[in-house]
Amino acid sequence: MSGLASLHRQAPANPALPTEAVILGRTQETEDIFTLQLRLTDPDQQWRLGIQPGQFNMLYRFGVGEIPISFKALGQDDQGQPVLEHTIRAVGRVSRSLAALKPGERIGLRGPFGQGWPLHQAENMDLCVVTGGLGCAPAVSIIEHAFANRPLYGHIHIIQGVKHSADLLWRSRYEYWAQQPETTVMMAADVAAPGWPWYSGRVTELIKRLPLKPAQTLVCCCGPEPMMQASAEQLIRQQVPADAIWLSMERNMQCATGHCGHCQFGADFICRDGPVMPYPRLRDRLGLEGV
DSSP, X not given: OOHHHHHHHHSOOOTTSOEEEEEEEEEEOSSSEEEEEEEESOGGGGGGGGOOTTOEEEEEETTTEEEEEEOOEEEEOTTSOEEEEEEEEOOSHHHHHXXXXXXXXXXXXXXXXXXXXXXXXXXXXXXXXXXEGGGHHHHHHHHHHHHHTGGGOOOEEEEEEEEEGGGOOOHHHHHHHHTSTTEEEEEEEEEOOTTOOSEESOHHHHHTTOXXXXXXXXXXXXXXXXXXXXXXXXXXXXXXXXXXXXXEOOOOOSSSSSSSOTTEETTEEHHHHOBEEEHHHHTTTTTOTTO
């Protein structure tokens, strides 16, 4: 082994350095939302598969740029090898470029970055997952983790809200979760098409119906900031302690290491200090213009 190769293999894991991933599969979820299944091509980079629910990767389209994408799930390919799954909405230059890729093509990847959900803190407690819109994507990793380690958690409450009933992703997955013991699944659509079997209205109205045990509940919330703030305040009115409520924040993250300043939110950098943060730390800043 050459000296350079030896140094390469002995180098400590550094999530800020890029690696390569090949697209194994692509699923079109809705008109503008798709999921990529990625396999790392370098066997020395498998430590990146230790990504935790709530963390994110930077996905790089060669010659175009990179964007932060929350971790959805850790799946398996046909040979049982681990595969990273990321769900993306095609809304900008980089995400639209990623949407045009096909299986077999390659992208760059940096990560994992950020602070994940406090799932160890939730052990021996009930877990309440409240999501809105595409916020359901990073929440899938929480829910799958909880079911994979079911004896560690009490009752699991899963609440998802969408603007229109047609926006609901993974309907069969929610139906499967609803069939599990000690699990409550509630869905809401602001605008419901005929045949929508769940609630028509805001997700905060569903929270009022939850059979919560406030003192032994930990909440994970992800989605649009107004929805998260309204949900957190409603939960507090239902006696859930504020410090038991955690939000996943979203900002324009470009370096992912807290250096560029694009994702600064008050005294915090969302890429480094978040994206998952306790509600009391954010409560006075949410909704303030220019913060």
